[in-house]
Amino acid sequence: MRFLTAGESHGKELTTIIDGFPAGVPIDIDQINHELKRRQGGYGRGGRMKIETDTVEITSGIRHGKTLGSPITCIVKNDDFKNWETVMGLFPVSDKEKAMRRVAKPRPGHADLVGGIKYQHNDLRNVLERSSARETTMRVAVAAICKQLLQALDIEVASHVLEIGGVKAEVSDALPAKQIAILAEQSSVRCVDVKSEERMKTKIDQTKKEGNTIGGIVEVVVDHVPMGLGSYTQWDAKLDGKIAQAIVSINAFKGVEFGVGFKASERLGSDVMDEIIWDDTQGYSRKSNHLGGFEGGMTNGMPIVVRGVMKPIPTLYKPLMSVNIDNKEPFKASVERSDSSAVPAACVIAEAMVIIEVAKAILDKFDSDSFEHLQTAVAEYREYTKNF
Numbered sequence: 001m002r003f004l005t006a007g008e009s010h011g012k013e014l015t016t017i018i019d020g021f022p023a024g025v026p027i028d029i030d031q032i033n034h035e036l037k038r039r040q041g042g043y044g045r046g047g048r049m050k051i052e053t054d055t056v057e058i059t060s061g062i063r064h065g066k067t068l069g070s071p072i073t074c075i076v077k078n079d080d081f082k083n084w085e086t087v088m089g090l091f092p093v094s095d096k097e098k099a100m101r102r103v104a105k106p107r108p109g110h111a112d113l114v115g116g117i118k119y120q121h122n123d124l125r126n127v128l129e130r131s132s133a134r135e136t137t138m139r140v141a142v143a144a145i146c147k148q149l150l151q152a153l154d155i156e157v158a159s160h161v162l163e164i165g166g167v168k169a170e171v172s173d174a175l176p177a178k179q180i181a182i183l184a185e186q187s188s189v190r191c192v193d194v195k196s197e198e199r200m201k202t203k204i205d206q207t208k209k210e211g212n213t214i215g216g217i218v219e220v221v222v223d224h225v226p227m228g229l230g231s232y233t234q235w236d237a238k239l240d241g242k243i244a245q246a247i248v249s250i251n252a253f254k255g256v257e258f259g260v261g262f263k264a265s266e267r268l269g270s271d272v273m274d275e276i277i278w279d280d281t282q283g284y285s286r287k288s289n290h291l292g293g294f295e296g297g298m299t300n301g302m303p304i305v306v307r308g309v310m311k312p313i314p315t316l317y318k319p320l321m322s323v324n325i326d327n328k329e330p331f332k333a334s335v336e337r338s339d340s341s342a343v344p345a346a347c348v349i350a351e352a353m354v355i356i357e358v359a360k361a362i363l364d365k366f367d368s369d370s371f372e373h374l375q376t377a378v379a380e381y382r383e384y385t386k387n388f
């Protein structure tokens with residue numbers, strides 16, 4: 001399975017085409033819209049999300065509620081486009097119109113300056129329109145379709161926020177994905193620990209008042225993953241490596257870790273390796289899950305536990321210094337609107353990226369032209385791994 005996304009943040013619409021998805025998978029479109037809504041929410045979002053109500057339109061690849069095995073095309077319209085039709089129009093315009101909302105002042109922490117230099121854009125809007133995290137809408141749409149496939153294979157995925165601006169959630173390591181999903185959904189910051197939720201919100205409010213922004217850490221958990229997704233045999237076949245790339249590809253994500261992650265450096269080997277056990281009902285399992293479900297780039301049957309860190313939103317109300325590309329004069333960056341924290345929304349995007357990589361790995365490994373064949377293949381393989 002592969003997909004591409006297209007669309008500018010204030011353009012007419014966003015599009016994705018998913019290729020290589022099995023035939024015969026029942027797809028509930030309301031569930032896709034539910035996932036899109038989750039991505040739009042979360043405490044700390046700015047004015048743009050009051051304008052948009054992301055709703056998917058599917059124009060190919062699904063008939064009578066089931067996938068056809070042919071490419072699936074999804075479209076989400078930008079409601080804000082009505083305010084940008086001249087600025088974002090397709091056809092040549094006058095110099096006066098060209099100057100409308102032209103961006104000559106690159107924002108630190110954004111793609112503006114380097115993107116403009118690289119693609120020789122005199123109007124940096126040509127960069128920021130595509131580098132915006134608006135694009136992640138389509139990744140969530142793709143993942144919402146993949147999530148329905150994973151759920152039908154009894155694989156559960158959930159995500160939650162572990163930290164915002166240094167305020168840490170107190171969470172037990174062993175929470176199952178199903179429970180995380182329920183608890184996180186009830187929280188405006190996607191935090192399963194109610195006490196920390198209030199402290200996180202206060203931190204977001206305080207930071208916003210000071211004209212500043214904050215980042216955070218999110219965690220994604222996947223339960224009941226078949227063993228042996230990914231491979232140790234080639235560097236680019238390792239599934240943990242693919243997930244790491246997918247997480248860091250999210251706008252503003254700067255790091256990723258699995259299981260105990262960076263804390264592995266301060267632990268003894270006996271506190272990091274997960275001892276192997278076997279019993280009649282479960283087959284092979286581990287006494288612990290310090291390695292977050294991966295050994296040798298392959299899933300080992302334990303839950304996948306992956307975390308990503310998001311930097312603070314780069315656009316600040318407290319202006320940062322930059323240089324005008326027209327006259328090279330320094331200026332203080334000004335802001336019209338921006339999110340003050342998008343960590344809860346980014347959490348949903350991280351979940352989406354993990355879902356996509358796990359779904360791709362499953363479709364790579366098993367007979368997957370037809371959904372029925374896939375279900376049979378996965379069930380047989382689960383039985384095989386148990387009795388190996």
Ligand SMILES: Cc1cc2nc3c(=O)[nH]c(=O)nc-3n(C[C@H](O)[C@H](O)[C@H](O)COP(=O)(O)O)c2cc1C
Pocket residue numbers: 046109110111131132133136250251252253311313314315337338339340342345346349
């Ligand atoms: C869900 C989400 C919402 C975001 N909202 C904003 C925003 O309102 N303002 C802003 O300056 N950056 C925002 N960002 C971050 C920028 O898109 C990102 O930092 C920028 O494109 C540069 O990419 P990089 O940080 O990966 O280098 C958001 C990121 C995500 C994931």
Ligand SMILES: C=C(O[C@@H]1CC(C(=O)O)=C[C@@H](OP(=O)(O)O)[C@H]1O)C(=O)O
Pocket residue numbers: 009046047048049131132133134137251337338339
């Ligand atoms: C539009 C979304 O997020 C946007 C991501 C974003 C950025 O610079 O990444 C900047 C803001 O956009 P605008 O400049 O239109 O206010 C956010 O609202 C979205 O998540 O759907």
